[in-house]
Amino acid sequence: MLGGGAAAPLLADPGVVARYGLPIAKLVSNLAAAGTIGSLLLAVLALSPKRPEFGRALDIAAVSGALWTLAAGATGYFTFLTIYLQPFSLDAAFGEQLAFYFGETPIGQPWLITMIMAAAITVVCFAVRSPAVLAITTVVAVAALWPVAQTGHAGGTADHAAATTAVYLHSVFAAVWVGGLLALVLLRGALGARLPIVLARYSSVALVAFIVVAISGVVSAQIRVGGWEGLDSAYGAILLSKVAALAVLAGFGVAYRRALIARVADDRRPRTAFWSIVVAELAVMGIASGLAAALARTPSPAPETPAEQLADPSPAELLTGAPLPPAFEPWRLLTEWDLNLVWALIAGFGAFFYLAGVWRLRRRGDAWPVHRTILWVTGMAALFLVTSSGFAVYERYLFSVHMLGHMILSMAIPITLVLAAPVTLAARAIRMRKDGSRGPREWILAIVHSRYVGVLGHPVVASVIFAVSLIAFYYSPLFSWAVTDHLGHQWMILHFLLSGFLFVNALIGVDPAPYRPAYPVRLMILLATMAFHAFFGLSLITGTSLLLPEWFGAMGREWGDAPLADQVTGGEIAWSVGEIPTLALAILVAVMWSRDDSRETKRRDRQADRDGDAELNAYNAMLEQRAARSATVDTAAGAPAASELRRPEA
Template sequence: MPPAAPVLTARVGLVVGAVLAVAVALLAAVVAGITAPSGLADPGAVTRWGTPVVTALGELAGAVVVGALLLLAAVLPRGTGRAASDGRAWPATTLVAAVAAGVWTIAAIGDLVLGYATVSGTPPSAAGFGSELGLFVTQVPLGRTLVALVVVAALVCVFALLVATPRGALATGLLALAALALQSQTGHAAGDANHDLAVTSMFLHLVGAAVWIGGLAALALVAHRLGDDLGPAAARFSPIAGWAYLALAVSGTVNAALRVDGPGDLLGTDYGRLLVAKVLLFALLGLAGLGHRRAVIPRLAPTASGRVPPLFWRLVAVELAVMGAVSGLAAVLGDTPPPVPQAPTGELTPAEIVTGHPLPPRPTTELWLTTFRWDLLVAFGCAAALVVYLRWVLRLRARGDRWPVARTLSAVVGLLLLAWVTSGGPAVYGHVLFSAHMIQHMIMVMVVPIFLALAAPVTLASRALPVRKDGSRGPREWLLGTVHSRWASFFANPLVAAVNFAGSMVVFYYTPAFEYALTTTLGHLLMVVHFTLAGYLFVNALVGIDPGPSRPGYPIRLVLLFGTMVFHAFFGVALVTQETLLVPEWFGLLGRPWGPSALEDQRDGGAIAWGISEVPMLALAIAIAIQWTRDDERTARREDRAADRDGGKELAEYNAMLARMADRDGAR
């Protein structure tokens, strides 16, 4: 095989995957009737046939961008001086990301133009189409979202060319994820009656697909430059692909449940039949990935001539081809009307108009414990964190190291509690009752962090994760680099952590941040992340085990703790005595036939903020006192051992000093 054959094979595989994606998208569009003329408001043949093509190519290009940046940030070495690992794959991968981002930008522009043509029923060649498109991108939310997607994709293209470090690759990758977040708000999710769940499940689906498809495609394009590092790179990507597959399965199941009602819709509608075909291809893709992991990765060593084994190319070609077909079906599914109406039907209640959800019944103890409205991203993150934590514990035990059972139980309780408080009764009723929202907030910021800090996840990770020695940055390097960074040291400082822990509550509730968290999915997610992390940093500074802060003496810790207790008390009193309603256009317009008035409920929330904080604060005070006592005992034992070793020399010198001082006083 000539030297250029691996590159040609990888490019042919990608082209075949893209062609299959377009072909399957067109075939599915014909089956679903999307390409047929739509009567009076027909956008034209170019729009009808071009939309599935542009969408499929755009999704594939975006996936390659995310996958390539992931390889740069966490998989590929930058060079160690060895001939087989000289970092030649690094600049090639940045070029792959930049070119794919350019294609993504062009496809996003085409999607914007054809999307407006579809919505308006106007062909792009019609007179006045340009001026109408201008109004669409400036006045209509969907148009603003699509043009923002174009801008972000273009910025990713520019920044990808400038990437020189894993940190830069991570920052650019986060920008690409922002584009996927914008994309998740289009299509069926934009007008779904269960908007929050639809958007989060679509975002999780897009990220999972991008990581798996794009990562494998980028790895195939640069495999011939990796040399001896091909095997380690593929082995590192394999578990990432496994998590991406799981994210696709979970989010796909949720999306299907929102849009299909029973087996009859699966076989009796165009959407259902396309969904069944996608599920079958997805299962085939999973089997191919499993075979790739078990059969190929252990044997991934370059041949004597330095070329990549042919088995790798065959399996990559098959997997990319199936991925292309799945992507084509996914592109058409986004434009096919589902059997279950996605827009709310009938006369909307005030609660549905304001919150997007029906008003729940009067809260009871049973409903608080059994009612769920899944926060998919947080719930999936908690489940993934729990699985990873337990795997780390098992890894330590397998090599003979011990990990306290109490820490494991603390992690389980903390993560399950976080999942419940963001998806269970506190989340459902916290959307319509300020008092319930305050219960959710207090548990999230004051109770969950205690369990997470006592679980010592950073300490466990630093012991369980392998060390990278080839110049790449793995999970351990990223984690420890973040923990020991200047920003982390600043926010982990006990005084800063205490101010952030207490002060951010005032900033949150008395600024538009509270309304933003109530009305947007991103705002809600940022609220959960910020307050959980702020609570963890504060608790870790006081009684934690993980590295990070320079912890002060125990008296200072008690002062910080009691200071935050006083602040929480003042905050609760302020809410109890307040005469105006926070976010009145939300809590004041729900039309609740049960419970207290909105202002009385807000005062109840202030009392909860005042009273519920006392219990975890008291628990922290007791923990500090216990640690203080144990520290004194350890110090005493250490001094006793030192005295035994040197015969009490230090004590004898001290007594002699006192005797000399007494003699001098007597002489005077």
């Protein structure tokens, strides 16, 4: 095969079965995973649970999941034969070695985890028909691709995290793309006249998937090829072939959007129009998937030398896999870069879809405040900067930079996002589904109005999560996981962002919420949280030991403050810089309180003008009735009447 993945090794040959079985099993595993994810995604986003198409899609997902389970096991087994060069045997020694491989080694464990997750997905798809449970199952199916993504080419040592992220995103969105089309082919009979509608929905998802596949592919190629000279190799040849296949797929995507859907709906022979492009697209997709499997078995041109194998590795290289960056200066926060592809894509798509929603409102004549658009774009830009600029570079070495990024993620960015009212925009701009299916609008509103979000978004609960997270995160193993592990780092960013969003939304949110307390209560909650935040900052300032000495204290850097002094600076940032957004929140709550009182006063004035101040007259009449009843009771009890209390005239 191209790249030498199936060629017999010069020194030791695992056998023709393993050499050819491994790429074939990997290809089947990829296609089965795609079928599972694609079918689930269509069921969750495009199909109606009230129609037979929904159950058929879940049956396809279940069968694909079962095939994924078997193919993942076969891939892991053939990988074992290739590495250990052991012929198949029924003796105990072979079984013990195979069990050790799947249970203990970093190459075998991912395939075992994938098998277990795929088997669980299969069971759920057979047994459950709840859209909410299936949405969670789709997330689990996407997560099942993560363990295997870490077993391919890791890129250069300094680019390991970026390479793993690019591989994972590439595999996930390729599965969405390929699997969606496979599901459409198998669902065509069940869809009937609804085929054009579901095709249109799939094409929108496929467009997003293509963009992510292309971008992640470029990032991955840049890491593994190293430079233009790397294209002159077997790996480069396979990569160029895959790029060509993706370009052909992009052409099919354009045909989908412009011509195919209309032809399927209007053509006298829709069957021919549908199959003519599906067969060709599946063929090209199969070629691209096969090339991807070949890339996984081909050595990349870029050198991949672990830090521990370097001649004289620095402590920082041993800990992070990358050399120390230049000496820190504040301006380097905007000049040094370490692209976080996940959050870069989230920020990019977030800004695009928000602007698209505003554009749709403007086209139909509806107004949308300009300041909300500016706030949202500002928040997305800040999210990109904090996760991919010098903040991402230096936070691994300086606790103070880490804390500054934390404050921006959890306090500054949420203010801009909450005031931009994204849920209100989505409810107004996204078209409502009337066929019983759940689109983006329906899912957003279902999540916002769910009882779980209602509990988490309650002001007291949100403030407790926001405040207690500081202690729970920094004084527990979570901090070490977030700093030393790439997956933990992504979780940290997500947690900071969501906890801050829930807290800010409970205080000054514009979007609908299950419950918002009175403004005096909001100010009390804010002041209590501010006090807790100040206490946390003081604990860092007065602390005499490092939170993570085996990391921040072992970098061996010769620039910047000493680790403990830098931690004190981080505490000062948490106390002082962190209070700036809190002060802004207090001002915003006070302004909203004042405006709310003004609106209530104007409402009452308009009501009084309409009904002749009926409310005030009714209130005065009630007082007069109470006074009359009181006078009657006093007279009956023998109290002197009002006339008897008058002073006699002279």
